[in-house]
Amino acid sequence: xxxxxxxxxxxxxxxxxxxxxxxxxxxxxxxxxxxxxxxxxxxxxxxxxxxxxxxxxxxxxxxxxxxxxxxxxxxxxxxxxxxxxxxxxxxxxxxxxxxxxxxxxxxxxxxxxxxxxxxxxxxxxxxxxxxxxxxxxxxxxxxxxxxxxxxxxxxxxxxxxxxxxxxxxxxxxxxxxxxx
Amino acid sequence: xxxxxxxxxxxxxxxxxxxxxxxxxxxxxxxxxxxxxxxxxxxxxxxxxxxxxxxxxxxxxxxxxxxxxxxxxxxxxxxxxxxxxxxxxxxxxxxxxxxxxxxxxxxxxxxxxxxxxxxxxxxxxxxxxxxxxxxxxxxxxxx
Numbered sequence: 001x002x003x004x005x006x007x008x009x010x011x012x013x014x015x016x017x018x019x020x021x022x023x024x025x026x027x028x029x030x031x032x033x034x035x036x037x038x039x040x041x042x043x044x045x046x047x048x049x050x051x052x053x054x055x056x057x058x059x060x061x062x063x064x065x066x067x068x069x070x071x072x073x074x075x076x077x078x079x080x081x082x083x084x085x086x087x088x089x090x091x092x093x094x095x096x097x098x099x100x101x102x103x104x105x106x107x108x109x110x111x112x113x114x115x116x117x118x119x120x121x122x123x124x125x126x127x128x129x130x131x132x133x134x135x136x137x138x139x140x141x142x143x144x145x146x147x148x149x150x151x152x153x154x155x156x157x158x159x160x161x162x163x164x165x166x167x168x169x170x171x172x173x174x175x176x177x178x179x180x
Numbered sequence: 181x182x183x184x185x186x187x188x189x190x191x192x193x194x195x196x197x198x199x200x201x202x203x204x205x206x207x208x209x210x211x212x213x214x215x216x217x218x219x220x221x222x223x224x225x226x227x228x229x230x231x232x233x234x235x236x237x238x239x240x241x242x243x244x245x246x247x248x249x250x251x252x253x254x255x256x257x258x259x260x261x262x263x264x265x266x267x268x269x270x271x272x273x274x275x276x277x278x279x280x281x282x283x284x285x286x287x288x289x290x291x292x293x294x295x296x297x298x299x300x301x302x303x304x305x306x307x308x309x310x311x312x313x314x315x316x317x318x319x320x321x322x323x
Contacts, residue, residue: 029224044260044268047289047296048206052266059267061246061260071292073258075246076219081236083219083244085269105224108256109293112223130243151239160238160275166318168234168279168308177313178323 021124023099023114030104034111037119038064038072038098040091046071055092062088064098064111074098076112077127081151084113087127095119100127206287211297213251214310215280217241218258221250226319230279230310233319237278244269249284249297257288257297281306 023033043063045051055062062085064072074084088096099115113127134154135147146153165174174180217240220228227233229250241247246268249257260268283304289296 026225043296044266044298047260047291048298050266056266056269059269061258061268071294073246073294076223079243081239081243081245083240083246083269085244103223105222106254106256107293108222110218110222112219151243154242156270156272156275157238157242161235164234164238166235166323167231167313169231169311178318 021099021115023101026101026112028101028103028105031101031112032104033100034102035097035099036064036066036072037095038066039095040088040093041065041071042092043071043073055089058085058089061085062092064088064096072098072102072111074100074111074113076110077130078114079128079130079150082130084111084127086130086133087113087116087125091116091118097122099124206289206298208285209288209297210283210285210303211249211251211257211288212283212304213249213257213281215274215277215282216248216250216256217245217278218248218256219245220319221248222256227312227316228319230312230316231308232312232316234279234308236319238275241275241278242270247271247274247278249282255295257295259299260296261286261298263299263301277302277305279308279310281309 025031025033041063042051042055043061046063064074066072077084077087097117097119098113101112103110103112115124115126117124131147131150132142134150135142140146151157165171167173167177214229217228217237219240220226220233220236246258248259251257259274262271262274265271265273282302284299285301285303286297286299
């Protein structure tokens, strides 16, 4: 009994301290941790035959096409409020191993990418490149507080929120609602 | 082989090479519903409709998460093209209409349980008409 407890504690410690290169639960309803190989494709091209160079160069949504023909739609990465395109564009038309969460709710299955590598044995990358790319575009350090809160500091977002308000009903509605 | 048969064979072959394997058949549709952030809505990570979620919807659209239309029939349509613009990642025109109730005409592709919509035209835009903030506050941080 005592050995079993010790073994369980050891396993728990090991799981926490081991280098994390496997998807973690986010506690979402309908989530399932998955890892699979697939080819990175431009979804518009895949569906319509309307293709562009380099999978759209980051301007088009990307999909993960499995060997059995199933098209998976990755819509999230590990950065708050950011998608998966910046994580996958470097792998356009190449096979990757994707690690993350398949999430099924409301009758739809979507994918949250947490790690990716060139298949079959490339080096794992955390799906966090969005932040460093955003930081480079905006002239700040990748690990700065500004980059971590990119969604509050993005010039496009700030301009839009200042015009539309946080509720979308104009700045006066925000002031009234928030008592500012 | 006659020249005509050769030409037909060449046309069929070139068409087969151009279209990706598994390319789907589209359907012309008119969809009416709310422009939404698909991640927050489909993951159910928070309440994700109307004014309560407007700011977050802009954040997510700017972050490149696919924008969708939550139609009156409850279906979600992922927007892959918006009028003449094939940009579906942080498209500025789409950012501007988050949470708006719109009617659009477009081409629908269904693939592996997902509805993909190519919006050809915005037929009508009623603006933001789903006031949810009194009940849900401002999602997700309350400010």
